[in-house]
Amino acid sequence: MRERARRLRSWVASAALATACLPGLAAPDGAADSAVDAGARLYREGRQIDGGALRGVRGNGIEVTGAAAACVGCHRPSGMGAVEGDVQIRPITGRYLFAEGSERHWAVMDPRVGKQLNEDRPVYTPELLARALREGIGSDGRVLNTMMPRYALGEADAQALQAYLAQLSVRWGPGVGADTIHLATVIAPGVDAQRRALFVQMMEAALRQKNMNTVGGRRAQGRRNMVSPAEHMQQTERQWTLAFWQLEGEPASWPAQLAAQQARRPAFALVSGLGAGEWAPVHEFCETQHLPCWFPSIDQPPAEAGRYALYFQRGLALEADVLAAHWAREGRPPRRTVQLLRDEPAARAAADRLDAALRDAGAAASRRVVLGATAAPAWAQALRGVRADETLVLWLREADLAALADAAPPRAAAIYASGELAGIEPRALPAAWRAAVQIVYPFELPETRQSNQSYFFRWLDTWQIPLRELRLQSEVYFAMSYLSDTLAEMLHNLYGEYLVERAEQMIRRREGGKAEQEARERRQLRSTSALALRRQQLSQVQRGMLGEGAAMPPPDSWPESTTIYPRLTLGPGQRFASKGAYIVRVDPADPARLTPVGEWIVP
Numbered sequence: 294m295r296e297r298a299r300r301l302r303s304w305v306a307s308a309a310l311a312t313a314c315l316p317g318l319a320a321p322d323g324a325a326d327s328a329v330d331a332g333a334r335l336y337r338e339g340r341q342i343d344g345g346a347l348r349g350v351r352g353n354g355i356e357v358t359g360a361a362a363a364c365v366g367c368h369r370p371s372g373m374g375a376v377e378g379d380v381q382i383r384p385i386t387g388r389y390l391f392a393e394g395s396e397r398h399w400a401v402m403d404p405r406v407g408k409q410l411n412e413d414r415p416v417y418t419p420e421l422l423a424r425a426l427r428e429g430i431g432s433d434g435r436v437l438n439t440m441m442p443r444y445a446l447g448e449a450d451a452q453a454l455q456a457y458l459a460q461l462s463v464r465w466g467p468g469v470g471a472d473t474i475h476l477a478t479v480i481a482p483g484v485d486a487q488r489r490a491l492f493v494q495m496m497e498a499a500l501r502q503k504n505m506n507t508v509g510g511r512r513a514q515g516r517r518n519m520v521s522p523a524e525h526m527q528q529t530e531r532q533w534t535l536a537f538w539q540l541e542g543e544p545a546s547w548p549a550q551l552a553a554q555q556a557r558r559p560a561f562a563l564v565s566g567l568g569a570g571e572w573a574p575v576h577e578f579c580e581t582q583h584l585p586c587w588f589p590s591i592d593q594p595p596a597e598a599g600r601y602a603l604y605f606q607r608g609l610a611l612e613a614d615v616l617a618a619h620w621a622r623e624g625r626p627p628r629r630t631v632q633l634l635r636d637e638p639a640a641r642a643a644a645d646r647l648d649a650a651l652r653d654a655g656a657a658a659s660r661r662v663v664l665g666a667t668a669a670p671a672w673a674q675a676l677r678g679v680r681a682d683e684t685l686v687l688w689l690r691e692a693d694l695a696a697l698a699d700a701a702p703p704r705a706a707a708i709y710a711s712g713e714l715a716g717i718e719p720r721a722l723p724a725a726w727r728a729a730v731q732i733v734y735p736f737e738l739p740e741t742r743q744s745n746q747s748y749f750f751r752w753l754d755t756w757q758i759p760l761r762e763l764r765l766q767s768e769v770y771f772a773m774s775y776l777s778d779t780l781a782e783m784l785h786n787l788y789g790e791y792l793v794e795r796a797e798q799m800i801r802r803r804e805g806g807k808a809e810q811e812a813r814e815r816r817q818l819r820s821t822s823a824l825a826l827r828r829q830q831l832s833q834v835q836r837g838m839l840g841e842g843a844a845m846p847p848p849d850s851w852p853e854s855t856t857i858y859p860r861l862t863l864g865p866g867q868r869f870a871s872k873g874a875y876i877v878r879v880d881p882a883d884p885a886r887l888t889p890v891g892e893w894i895v896p
Contacts, residue, residue, distance in 0.1 A: 331450075332457025337370070339363035341450050349442025352429060357442055364454075367440065369865075371790035372461040373400060375798065380440055384786075386462040390417040398785040422458075423451045462788045467559030467584075469787045470531070474780065477536040477560035479551070479575050479589070481568040488765065492567045492590070495766055496535065498756045499773035504532050529784045536560065540575075547574040555582065562587050562792060565772040567765075571638075576602050585792050588772040588870075590765050592713065593639045598868035601789065603796055605768060605858065606871040609643035609688065612711055612733040614896035615874040616686070617650035619733075622891070626651055627684035627706060630659035633675060634688035643688055643711070659686070664693075672700035679703035687730075690714045691721040698723035702730070709733060712874065717764045717857060720884045727879040731890060735874035736764075737859045738887055745854055748807070764857055771856050778803055797863040800870060807855045859893060 334340045339347040339359045346359035360366075364385070368374050372386040383389070388398050393416055414433040417425070421432045426444050429437045446454070468475035478496060480489060507530045538554045540547050551574075554560075563579060566589030573593075579586040579601045586602035594604045607614075620626045630651060634640040648658045660683075662675050679685055685705040687694070694715055702708060702725065712734035715721060719732055737745065749770050753760055760766065779795050780787070853860040858871035873895035880886035 328453055328456040329460060331453035332455070335450060335454045336364045336457050336461075341447075342453060347444065347446075347450075349444040351442050352437075352439030362442055362444070369790070369794050371788055371794055372458065373786060373788075373791045373794065375794065377440075380438060382440070384462075385458055387459045388463055390422065390458060392416070400784065400786055419452070419455055422455055426451060426454065462786070462791065465787045466561050466789045466792075467555070468561035472531055473534055474531045474561050474787070475534045475536070475558060476562055476564045476776075477538050477554065478564055479538045479540060479566040479568075481540050481547075481566075481570070481572065481575070481591075482542065483569040484567050485569070488569075488762065489567065491761055492565075492765065492769065493537065494758060495769040496537075496565060496773070498758060499770065500533055500535050502752075502756070503773065503777050507532055530781070535564075538563075544571045544574045548578050551575065551578045552582075555584070560584070561787065562776070562789065563589070564776050565589055565769050566591065568592065583789055585789050587776055587796075588768065590768045590772075594869070596642065598866065600868075601793060602868060603793070603863070604869050605861075606735055607869045609639050609711060609713055610646055611735060611869070611872075611896075612713055612874060613643045613646040613650065615735070615876075615894045616647060616709060616733050617654070618894050618896040619876050619891075621654065622894075626654040626656040629657065629680070629683040630686060631662065631679055631683050631705075632659045632686045632688065633662045633664070635664050635690070635693065640688040640714075644686075647686065672697055676700055676703050679705050682706055684709070687711065688714060691716050694719075694726075695721040695723065697726055702726045705729075707731065709876075712736065712877075718885060719879060719887075722879060722884060724881060727881040727884065730879065732877050732879065732887075733874050734877045734887065734889075735871065736857050737854065738875065738877070738889065739885060741859075742857055746856070748855060767857050775800070775803065797865060797867065801853075801860070801862045804854050804856070804861050 331342050335342075335347060339362045341347055347362045348356070348358050349362045350356050364372075367377070367382045368385050372384060372389075374382040374384045376382065384400055388396060389400075392398075414431065415421075417432045423446070424430050425432070425437065426446055429441055429443045431437055480492070484492075536554070536558065538551065540550055542550075562585040563575075564587045566575070566586070568575070568589065568591035570593055572589070572591045573595060575589075576586065576595050576599060578584070580599045583601055588603055588605055591604075592608060594606070594608045594610075595602070596607075596610050617626075630647075632644045632647065634644055644659070644661060651658060664675065676685075681704050683705050685703060685708045687708065687710040689697075689710065691714070694710065708726075708730045710719075710722070710730050710732050712719065712732045715732060717736050718739075722730060722732075736742065746767060749767055750760070752770060753766070758766070775796075779792065779799055782799065783791060783795055859873075861870035862872070863870055873893050875887075875893055876890040877887040878890060880888065
């Protein structure tokens, strides 16, 4: 194994150095770096050494140039490939092209078929790789898929690309060892002590369960938690270790704190996380360090997607867009709008976004009533002047909504509140306001949500954890369990880029599969009573009590989620998994009952 590793390292160095000596390729900062950089531009941008556009022709005769011809479009930044429809795009990393034997890691090629792995074939030499790039013939002599372009590559460009591929996804990400993966989770300042304790309890329980169900390659005892035969054959399971990174002080100091923690003991990814307001410095740290940030529980996600941070949804920005889309579906925006909000960054950003949508629709910008960040408002005064032809939008948290009991709802044309701020169970809304207010609700409806999360509720019972905060606890449960499933499918290919790409590919299939499995189990549990009911119905038919055509109703369609969100989906470049919201009304007699005004809205 050491000899194979030595040969792999030798290829990386020799390919890069050889390329650096070619005409037209300057190497002021070191030959190897120059070769890899030139190959990176070809791979990522489709730009040749001389600055010209890379050109190729697919096997079906379609010409591609520049960015459209770049390898990254199909093989992804990690080089690990993907599945496009029925086309399997193979890995082209250093280990897959040039390594031999055990140094060439396996990959689950089609996420829909767990047993389908990368093929066994001869190792690529520089000459064989150049032939594959130019003629579309693999190292085994077979013709490559027609999607693979046949490139017009000169010698310098071919060797530069070889140098880049030789080092691509060769070394595991930080925090990965032969038997362990080290992870971290971030807790921002300002989190309520009880929420923090609950978060830590959930994370530690999920970690214990994962490690109890893991048998590493060198362990002979315990239970195995497999998702594929490849995981068993390759012995790729690893124990997890987890560090809690507690941030302190002002947000400007957080990047230095995060960098110090990562330097002290590198983490492969930041899993889950807990914030109470500001989160941007954590997001920016993950982006600059190329460190995956895996579904934190926060109330201020970034307005724009990055590359390495994955979020459940877009927060108040999503709600502003959904509200604008709702008005567009009704045929016209409100004539006049009043936005009532606290002087907080997230609320101000949401109000700005809604104003921009109003302007785009040809409507006037809203009138704003901005309350101090901490002062107790005089609600009667704040709401005074809201007219019957104005639409009122409340960007208010639970405590402020509860305080509305001191004032009667104004006779506005319509009143909307934020579900993100009101909470997943909007009990804070006073009874006098419930009939008047519609809520932008980015969660699954309560009845469906209860049945979709049966695994989660059973897990809480198993670990004797009381349900205190549904949203936080269910999000932590999803983040930890989905990371476990994703890492299991990655086998030994533990690279940060690939983790993000695998998340994009897996999430909808994984959620749909688990949701269907849960639904089947629920129906199986009900089968005995259902059979008894059917026998009773048949008896009634025989006695003439029902029509001959009577039958049990058909089953509902399978659910798509096991979380508090109706469905979670990602695709290349998408970083917010839940993409819509309902507009709901609250039952005046029971705030736990919500009635949707229309369908789920994806703006």
